[in-house]
Amino acid sequence: MKKIRIGGGAGYGGDRLEPALKLLNEGNLDYIGFECLAERTIALAQKEKKNDPKKGYNHLLEYRMSAILPILQEKRTKVISNMGAANPVQAMKVTQEIARKMGIKGLKIAAVLGDDVLDTIRHSLHLPILETGKPLSTIGPQIISANAYIGVGGIVEALKNGADIILTGRVSDPSLFLAPMIFEFGWKMDDFEKLGKGTMIGHLLECAGQVSGGYFADLNRKAVPDLWDLGFPFAELEESGDGLISKVTGTGGLINTATCTEQLLYEIHDPAQYLTPDCIADFSKVEFEAIAENCVRFSKATGKKATDTYKVSVGYSNGYVGEGQISYGGHDCIARARLAGEIVKKRLERLPLQEVRMDILGLNSISPMETEPEGLEEVRLRVCAKADTFEMARHIGQEVETLYTNGPYGGGGVSQQVEEVISVASVLLPKSAVNIHVEYLNT
């Protein structure tokens, strides 16, 4: 019976590389996927590309490729990644150049294109924004990027044409992992049960360490051995689409039914309706069974026909956020932090700011509870607001800083920052409006 092994090499753009190298060296992998694009990452990358046409791909591409190319040559593991971000062609060229410098020959690199639908979107401003119901024209001038969550198509085509490294822009995360299953097992694109199963496996792998003990440890209730040496996961799959998930023996971390269940439901709304460009996956009946240490068997995912639209993430400039922080300690520190916050708020009233908010770190900055603990030794005030311009946003941090000589007793350790806000709106675009194609280079 044919089996393939696919590893999860990164769970976000800046993820650790060492566990991926361990997987590549010792995991006996056929494929490894590096998922590196968060919701707005591609909008930031598009801005970089606008300033410099040779940028706009993942910042760690060179770092990762320099380390993995020699291993790929030896192990013949194929790499699939959305590290191309806003510029998959340049990512492909950079990868080719690194291989050339290292003397690595015989690899075929592919760039999957077509997810960038900015031109189409600029002419489709009547489309309603899913989050607000308003037409795209309400953010028209601020739009900086528009990328469709495309499916497996381009990746499968590249695999059929013998690509060893496939770099994409925006692709639905699970599709990065589903594509090699379709290619290896010859699954039909209308076999939605299989596509649902493969999507489930992709979903388990796409956050890498988050299924193998990362983001799980909670003292004795959820002890994770050697979390510092967290091993990334791989799935071993059968043609039926069922299989098991595990990690390299000797690495830290934990894979059991609890870690798998947490990851299965991560970022899921209705578990019976997980919409991807390839299918509507149904995770509602999924079962996990621990069959050995750090080894879990999965089954009973399924799926239905996909919708005829792609979700498109539209990135747009949305002003600036200014922030200032200052700490207070000792007796009545909460009360002094509150007084300081009220002073800053009042001083900012003269300015055209939006959403001015005051948090006390240690008390209520993340907590939705209304409780007031006693005996806190220190707290930190955070004042934050939105502004239309960078200059206006700087006032917030400055008014926190001036508390040094114009505020209550004992404030210390001021920090301040201004960030440009790049927000994301979603729209649906007919699949027929998107043209996916693949380009290749050889090393």
Place this chain on the structure above:
Amino acid sequence: MKLYEIAHARTGDKGNISNISLIVFEKSNYSLIQEKVTADRVKDWLGKVVKGEVKRYELPQLGALNFVLYEALGGGVTSSTQIDKHGKSLSAFLLEMPI
């Protein structure tokens, strides 16, 4: 008893929508959370941050409930002024619920 004694949880985010999975350590406690941790109760408990409705999905074979919290992330991950824009820490506060 607090929820964290019998269950664990993870938060996910999409736009301005948060989801929290709630999973029992022992399957025998599933019926307890199914009965006690209703969508309404979660809406009340996290009411300070959840401006929209709360929906609940059941996965008995996994001992899990999945809560979907609408308008819960201060406008959304990419525009919120909250310090935890993703609302990742919300699950820890769900686990503080007494049952």
